[in-house]
Amino acid sequence: MSTLTAKRLNIETKLSDDLSKGLRPVEKVKKMIYETNQLHIWYGETHAIKGIDLPVYEKEVVAIIGPSGCGKSTYLKTLNRMVELVPDVRISGKVAYNGKSIFDESYDVEELRLRVGMVFQKPNPFPKSIYENVAYGPRIHGIRNKGVLDEIVEQSLRKAYIWDEVKDRLDTSAYSLSGGQQQRLCIARCLAIEPEVILMDEPTSALDPKSTFKIEELIRELKETYSIIIVTHNMQQAARISDKTAFFLDGELIEYNETNNIFNNPSDSRTEDYILGRFG
Amino acid sequence: MKKNNHPTKTNPLNVKELIEKGKKTRKVSQKLEKIIPFILLSITAVSVLTTLGIILTLLTETIHFFNIIPIWDFLTGTVLKPLNKVPEYGVLPLISGTVISSVIAMIVAAPIGLMTAIYLSEYASEKVSLVVKPILEVLAGIPSIVYGFFAFTFVTPLLREFIPGLEAANILSPGIVMGIMIIPMIASLSEDAMSSVPDIMREGALALGSTKLEVTKRVVIPAALSGIIASFVLGISRALGETMIVTIASGSTKNFSFDVTQSMQTMTAYIVEVTSGDAASGSTIYYSLYAVAMILFIFTLLMNVIARYVSRKFREEY
Ligand SMILES: Nc1ncnc2c1ncn2[C@@H]1O[C@H](COP(=O)(O)OP(=O)(O)OP(=O)(O)O)[C@@H](O)[C@H]1O
Numbered sequence: 002m003s004t005l006t007a008k009r010l011n012i013e014t015k016l017s018d019d020l021s022k023g024l025r026p027v028e029k030v031k032k033m034i035y036e037t038n039q040l041h042i043w044y045g046e047t048h049a050i051k052g053i054d055l056p057v058y059e060k061e062v063v064a065i066i067g068p069s070g071c072g073k074s075t076y077l078k079t080l081n082r083m084v085e086l087v088p089d090v091r092i093s094g095k096v097a098y099n100g101k102s103i104f105d106e107s108y109d110v111e112e113l114r115l116r117v118g119m120v121f122q123k124p125n126p127f128p129k130s131i132y133e134n135v136a137y138g139p140r141i142h143g144i145r146n147k148g149v150l151d152e153i154v155e156q157s158l159r160k161a162y163i164w165d166e167v168k169d170r171l172d173t174s175a176y177s178l179s180g181g182q183q184q185r186l187c188i189a190r191c192l193a194i195e196p197e198v199i200l201m202d203e204p205t206s207a208l209d210p211k212s213t214f215k216i217e218e219l220i221r222e223l224k225e226t227y228s229i230i231i232v233t234h235n236m237q238q239a240a241r242i243s244d245k246t247a248f249f250l251d252g253e254l255i256e257y258n259e260t261n262n263i264f265n266n267p268s269d270s271r272t273e274d275y276i277l278g279r280f281g
Numbered sequence: 282m283k284k285n286n287h288p289t290k291t292n293p294l295n296v297k298e299l300i301e302k303g304k305k306t307r308k309v310s311q312k313l314e315k316i317i318p319f320i321l322l323s324i325t326a327v328s329v330l331t332t333l334g335i336i337l338t339l340l341t342e343t344i345h346f347f348n349i350i351p352i353w354d355f356l357t358g359t360v361l362k363p364l365n366k367v368p369e370y371g372v373l374p375l376i377s378g379t380v381i382s383s384v385i386a387m388i389v390a391a392p393i394g395l396m397t398a399i400y401l402s403e404y405a406s407e408k409v410s411l412v413v414k415p416i417l418e419v420l421a422g423i424p425s426i427v428y429g430f431f432a433f434t435f436v437t438p439l440l441r442e443f444i445p446g447l448e449a450a451n452i453l454s455p456g457i458v459m460g461i462m463i464i465p466m467i468a469s470l471s472e473d474a475m476s477s478v479p480d481i482m483r484e485g486a487l488a489l490g491s492t493k494l495e496v497t498k499r500v501v502i503p504a505a506l507s508g509i510i511a512s513f514v515l516g517i518s519r520a521l522g523e524t525m526i527v528t529i530a531s532g533s534t535k536n537f538s539f540d541v542t543q544s545m546q547t548m549t550a551y552i553v554e555v556t557s558g559d560a561a562s563g564s565t566i567y568y569s570l571y572a573v574a575m576i577l578f579i580f581t582l583l584m585n586v587i588a589r590y591v592s593r594k595f596r597e598e599y
Pocket residue numbers: 044045047049067068069070071072073074075076087
């Protein structure tokens with residue numbers, strides 16, 4: 002028996018001990034949802050990702066930080082294969098979602114994107130009504146019943162903390178909303194198909210502090226159910242909302258650890274320099 | 282740190298002074314600015330006044346015609362026999378010819394044009410569209426008389442292989458060929474409308490697990506709908522006004538019928554026939570030209586109004 006399994010068993014026995022004593026378990030065994038091994042990405046001649054290994058566990062918020070152009074968005078877009086939309090992109094290495102390699106010939110991209118939602122840097126609602134924006138996902142995945150859709154729309158908008166602001170004007174265009182409201186609408190749109198993971202690429206970079214605060218609240222809330230991977234340029238934000246932080250530099254993963262450690266006790270001097278604003 | 286770009290003491294750069302120097306020339310251009318609107322207005326007036334002039338002429342001559350032939354008889358008459366001893370002036374045969382040929386043209390052009398636009402904007406690689414687009418432009422540049430010839434000598438004989446009852450001059454063949462002629466216009470206008478839908482919206486839809494076809498159907502086309510419909514309406518206008526193809530390939534039978542295998546005359550072809558014959562100025566048949574032209578004008582005007590209304594109504598702001 003390997004030491005790892007032994008450790009595992011240990012934790013599990015400890016768990017059941019705790020449970021039998023009626024206490025909250027001290028440590029949960031978390032499932033790994035994303036596994037990245039030796040990932041390389043090229044855009045034509047540009048080598049954007051240079052051999053990254055990065056495991057992501059369920060119900061965690063992972064923040065990705067790093068200077069502009071270091072490959073954060075590229076990495077995020079790889080996780081739901083949106084990166085393939087770029088004409089001459091080349092990918093090597095392995096990314097597995099729930100144990101299955103997503104680059105396999107037989108892997109169903111639509112299925113992957115149904116499970117893994119994405120929120121973009123710039124709010125991008127469809128030029129449709131607020132209602133239709135949220136109902137879009139469920140509709141394309143086969144939900145037609147009006148009552149069910151109504152229910153999904155309301156719940157999703159509530160989860161995204163925007164219901165009260167829009168409940169009286171669900172039929173008006175999404176473009177009548179403010180930027181911050183549009184972004185929360187996009188989050189609601191994403192929640193409507195109940196993904197397991199949400200990828201967010203600088204979701205608050207275009208927003209005022211109040212909208213930013215609301216979205217951070219939301220992320221904290223969502224963490225209970227979803228895994229969230231968020232790219233941010235805002236160090237305080239990373240520190241406030243994430244459990245783990247990955248520091249990217251020039252296509253490489255320099256450091257990946259508990260957020261606490263990254264910010265208080267980084268093991269690489271470059272991480273420290275970046276966090277303290279000495280470069281980037 | 283180097284400061285090469287900054288002015289040195291020997292070479293001072295005084296922006297304020299330079300602006301002061303430029304003020305004189307600016308004075309002139311500021312004065313010019315005041316008269317420019319009037320110059321542009323008078324240039325614009327040329328086209329506006331010309332249009333008004335044409336409408337006025339049409340109107341007076343048409344009224345003259347209706348003094349000879351009652352307007353009601355003209356609009357509801359199903360017989361058009363201007364050269365009879367007792368001439369009859371019913372415009373319905375020409376309207377049916379015009380409408381039927383345009384409908385046939387749109388049945389051909391709308392789906393093919395839209396599919397082409399979808400292919401070019403959503404599916405085709407850069408390389409393919411670099412080849413296809415110029416071909417479409419060439420197709421759009423072919424003079425309509427060539428299309429007319431093509432309809433008469435190629436399409437009609439071809440169709441007669443399949444439709445035995447098809448007359449040598451018929452409305453079906455020129456209708457189809459008009460459609461072919463309009464395809465590039467619909468394709469390129471719709472393609473413009475679809476390509477101007479921001480990619481970020483497609484990405485949003487793809488990220489929700491849509492297939493490409495779903496993105497096209499549910500996001501791109503709705504967002505581009507006003508442009509697409511405008512292209513259709515322009516296509517219809519073009520078909521309504523098309524003259525050469527129908528003159529050559531549809532003969533000059535003034536039938537009020539809905540049988541597309543027969544020869545029919547359109548309003549435009551009637552105008553060609555009458556003007557190329559010797560209609561004496563001041564004769565009834567001469568005035569009938571204006572009445573027919575007036576109807577044609579109202580048709581296209583109506584299309585324009587519809588296009589405006591529709592593109593406003595279906596506009597999805599983004
Ligand atoms: N579509 C593309 N085509 C070619 N090169 C690209 C493309 N997108 C990104 N790159 C290049 O890949 C590298 C990584 O880009 P990426 O967008 O992932 O950076 P980022 O870390 O998200 O930066 P930022 O913080 O500015 O958003 C950069 O050098 C960039 O120029």
